[in-house]
Amino acid sequence: SQTIHQWPATLVQPVGSPLSLECTVEGTSNPNLYWYRQAAGRGLQLLFYSVGIGQISSEVPQNLSASRPQDRQFILSSKKLLLSDSGFYLCAWSSGNYGYTFGSGTRLTVV
Template sequence: SQTIHQWPATLVQPVGSPLSLECTVEGTSNPNLYWYRQAAGRGLQLLFYSVGIGQISSEVPQNLSASRPQDRQFILSSKKLLLSDSGFYLCAWSVGVETQYFGPGTRLLVL
């Protein structure tokens, strides 16, 4: 069966520090991968999606970047965090463009 992992679960970082969040998927090949951010009490905002290794599409201009170095690995990064980067970050995968399966999320607090 397929599983999706995200780490860390919680992260507290100072403004201006770098960020690296990792997401890995098991049990499927060539998935579509997604990074979302959810601010407190708000909906899901799609940040990046990837249909293959090295292929990244960005939905909104921002302080973040994404990379897909391996088929089932998706990394979200920042060189210098801003206060506004705080939120709940969710990784998801899909096969094709139907159902998405979400990871447990990373709660990021930038102070």
């Protein structure tokens, strides 16, 4: 069966520090991968999506970047965090059958 792993679950980072959040998928190949951010416990904003290794589409200009070094690995990064980067980050995957599966999320607090 397919599973998605996202870590860490919580993270507190100082302003100006780097960030790396990792997401991996098991049990499928060539998935579409996504990073969403949820601010203030409500609306979901698509940040990046990837349809293959090295292929990244950015939805909004921001302080973050994404990379897909392997087929089932999706990484969200920042060189210098801002206070406004705080939020709940969700990774998700789909395999083209119109089903999306989400990870358990990472709560990032920038202090």
